[in-house]
Amino acid sequence: MRGTLPPGSPDYVYLPFGVPPGTAEVHVSYRYDRPAVPAGTPGNALDIGLFDERGTELGGRGFRGWSGGARTEFFVRADDATPGYLPGPPRPGTWHVALGPYTVAPQGLTYEVTVTLTPGDPGRTPAPVYPPGRARGRGRDWYRGDCHLHSWHSDGRRTPAEIAALARAAGLDFINSSDHNTTSAHPHWAAAAGDDLLVMLGEEITTRNGHVLALGTDPGTFVDWRYRARDGRFGRFARRVREAGGLVVPAHPHATCVGCAWKFGFGEADAVEVWNGPYTPDDEVALAAWDARLVASVRQGRGWLPAMGDSDAHRDPDAVGLPQTVVLADDLTREAIQDGLRAGRSYVAESRAVTLDFGVTGPDGRRAGTGERLAVPDDTPVTVRLDVTGAPRCSVRLVTDQGVLFTGDPLPVSGAGTVEWRTTPAYAAYVRAEVRHEAAAGPLPGALAAFTNPVFLGRT
Template sequence: MNWYRGDCHVHSVLSHGGELTPEQLAADARAAGLDFVATTEHNTVAGHAAWAELGASNGDSDTGDGDLLVLFGQEVVTHTGHWLALGLEPGQLIDGGYGVRDEVLDRHLAAVHRVGGLCVAAHPHAPYPSGTFMYPYEGFDVVEVWNGPWTSDVPWQADNEAALAEWGRSLAADVHRGRWRPAIGNSDTHLAGQIGIAHTVVATAELTAATILDGIRTGRSWIAGSAEVWLDFNAAAGPRHAGIGELLDTEGAPAVIRAQVRGVPGGTVTVHTERGLAHRATLPASGSDVVLWQTAAAESGFVRVEVRHADGQMAALSNPITLV
């Protein structure tokens, strides 16, 4: 498996508030160290044709110069919440003219699933009209728990913390039932300098639309605040190993949790289980270290990690590893 960085919530001048052309977005994505992006304009798929003119592909090949894969998608803006449709067919438009009381959401989710796409609950705690997500997560594949910069001088600080807390609380029951929804992080780019803050790092064998979507769908991914941050998180029980999004059969043996972090000077690494915060470690001034912790499947049905900067802002967070 290789790790590929991508931003699946990006707006150009084709969306309200967008100030960049697709060409500018592509250049900024490369400069930010991204391997893939998704075009997700508000209730329009005009971005599909615009990106196609750049040589972009939603299939098994990447863009014309071979260094940026572009997924076709849409931000579906409804009266009572926004969601991302990722992996759409070229020109496929998803209706957003409804609210939670209309009870029509399921058929629109089904239209995305029929073409192998993903449905993502977007910025569920956004504090503006229609932005707060009022639908149940049932039927959605992924939850966007990190949207935009995780900084205290913008309202998204509280929104991201609330989205992460809500998702984190649901993991215990969802993992126990064998069906949990992965977390994703995106920039929701509208302006210059925003793309990649945050983004999702996906493990796949190759860089294609199908493999990226599958990696996100199965939770083989973690979220980074920038390309300067690196996280390698895994668990082992004897000779058996598992990585992010995978299941580790411990066969009753202790599970050793290992998190290798780079790029977060003086930061903090925390390990979370169904019982909440289980372990904390401080990173050195270099920002690089390996954190080890031991548990057992009887104590922890899953483990996940968060990495925060010295000021408390998020630097990286992972999807869980399931322990049995």
């Protein structure tokens, strides 16, 4: 099948082909041209996926796999499939190759797709085995996790086993499977999980108007991605995530890659990924935007959105667990971790070496930690305290709805220290902590080593 897609083509183009009875395997390969383009002009990039005889309707009943631009060929059969694709018998009917012209050069994009059908006994599909929803925990405690990871089931280069080994080495207690637009990895995590590592299952729903994590959904839950913000369909699929027991978490909302910046708003979000991978200016913008939403939430008396941090690791040298979200949970289960994340009982750290103990105490001894409220009258003096370890020569900043109201001296080379600050709810509706490295140049703040979700002050 050959054709040319001009600039301005639809987001997805479907190529039909027939699968007769008695087909054992469907194999697809493709190629496309990459002409030279002027500097600053996107060239050709063509994604690919597969839908079976159940059709291409939004919702994904016929979905059989997606590899984006990570592979030039793939196969599906009853007992096996290329990573990114779902095994199952090649049932007879009209199937479709789905093409996604991610970017198209001014000259257009010329493609050739080859479908090879192998006859034979379709065979049987083994029942999938998924990782358990519980690992050996420590009761109510702080648990470290990385909820944005890519395996070779999308555009990553690591197997689930390799990712799990790196997660253990990074001191993580939980991770979340989040391959782009496919759930094919879900059964392959069972062997990688264990009593010491909780593996939650999900997807990075990768639309043309931003990416969003489906965090901790029921095994095998597929969430469609083929829509834009102007279509008004995101709410339907956010509900799909929640109905499957997951959280909706917009990822890297201010990333600059094509289609990465978040355009759907935050009304359907349960949390937001503020820090993604090694700290960059994109993350600084995301942090400032998140803080602005905190200010608006306290001034308008509405709910707030907790922050997270994840590595988005794909391949070497991407570090799993840089950063990591540290969450206070009742146990090491999917539901308990999600409860802690949803409530904002968490902070984000660059590694296992960094630990924070942050809270606000009133004159009567009552204390509130991250995600909680210390309900005292507006004129009541309260004490904000942060204990830090693992952050040598870093500085602490305390941020409120009025801005940065405290900046401490650099911590000693031991990386451990304590900061205390006195305020009142009238002066600070919330307070959160940032631990930053030394500034690289000029007056700009240094990169984050850690930051907390807020503690809210005053009566609601």
